[in-house]
Amino acid sequence: DAGITQSPRHKVTETGTPVTLRCHQTENHRYMYWYRQDPGHGLRLIHYSYGVKDTDKGEVSDGYSVSRSKTEDFLLTLESATSSQTSVYFCATKGLATDNEQFFGPGTRLTVL
Amino acid sequence: GDSVTQMEGPVTLSEEAFLTINCTYTATGYPSLFWYVQYPGEGLQLLLKATKADDKGSNKGFEATYRKETTSFHLEKGSVQVSDSAVYFCALSAIGNEKLTFGTGTRLTIIP
Numbered sequence: 001d002a003g004i005t006q007s008p009r010h011k012v013t014e015t016g017t018p019v020t021l022r023c024h025q026t027e028n029h030r031y032m033y034w035y036r037q038d039p040g041h042g043l044r045l046i047h048y049s050y051g052v053k054d055t056d057k058g059e060v061s062d063g064y065s066v067s068r069s070k071t072e073d074f075l076l077t078l079e080s081a082t083s084s085q086t087s088v089y090f091c092a093t094k095g096l097a098t099d100n101e102q103f104f105g106p107g108t109r110l111t112v113l
Numbered sequence: 114g115d116s117v118t119q120m121e122g123p124v125t126l127s128e129e130a131f132l133t134i135n136c137t138y139t140a141t142g143y144p145s146l147f148w149y150v151q152y153p154g155e156g157l158q159l160l161l162k163a164t165k166a167d168d169k170g171s172n173k174g175f176e177a178t179y180r181k182e183t184t185s186f187h188l189e190k191g192s193v194q195v196s197d198s199a200v201y202f203c204a205l206s207a208i209g210n211e212k213l214t215f216g217t218g219t220r221l222t223i224i225p
Contacts, residue, residue, distance in 0.1 A: 031211055042217040090156055099145045099164050100206035102213055104156035
C-alpha cells in the first residue's frame with residue numbers, strides 16, 4: 001500500500017463546469033500518473049509527472065490539464081467538463097525501482113451530465 | 114508502439130476450475146511484464162510480475178511465465194475460488210519508459 005488517496009471519490013457535475021480531482025501520496029514517490037478507465041479500453045494514460053512542476057502528456061490528454069506543486073500532490077483539472085469525460089479516474093505512483101511497478105489509488109467516479 | 118492484447122472477457126468458471134487468461138505483447142527489447150487485479154469498487158493492485166525472459170511470477174496461487182519466443186505472459190491458476198472474481202489486467206513497461214501500457218482487462222466471475 002503506497003498510501004495514495006484520491007478526492008473526491010464520487011462527483012456528479014454538469015457539462016461546461018470545471019472539475020479538479022486530487023491525488024495525494026505519502027510515499028515520496030517521484031512519479032505520479034493519472035489514468036481513466038472505460039469499458040473496452042482498459043486504462044489509458046492522461047498525464048503524468050516525473051517531478052515537482054515536471055509533467056507530460058499521455059495518450060488521451062485533450063481536455064485535461066495537471067499540476068504538481070509539491071511531491072505529494074498531483075491535481076487533474078477538467079477545464080470544461082464534457083459527457084465524454086464521464087469515467088473512473090485513477091491516480092498511480094511509482095518510486096525509483098527499475099521494474100516500473102506502479103501503485104494505484106482507489107479511484108474517483110466522475111459523472112458529467 | 115508498445116501494445117498488450119488480452120483475452121476477451123467476460124470469463125465465467127465454476128469454483129475449483131483451472132484458469133488461463135491469455136496475454137501477448139508487442140514491444141522492443143525486453144520489457145517488464147505485470148498482472149494487476151481489480152476487485153469490485155477498488156483500485157488496481159499488483160498481482161505478479163516478471164522482469165526478464167523465462168522468469169515466473171507467482172502470488173496467491175496465480176502464476177505467469179515470461180515467454181520471449183512467443184511474446185506472451187499468460188496468467189494461470191490451478192483451482193479458482195469465488196474470491197478470485199475480479200478484473201485482471203496485463204501490462205508492460207518497456208526499458209527506459211516510465212509508463213505502463215495496459216491491456217483492456219478480462220472480467221472473471223467464479224460461481225460456487
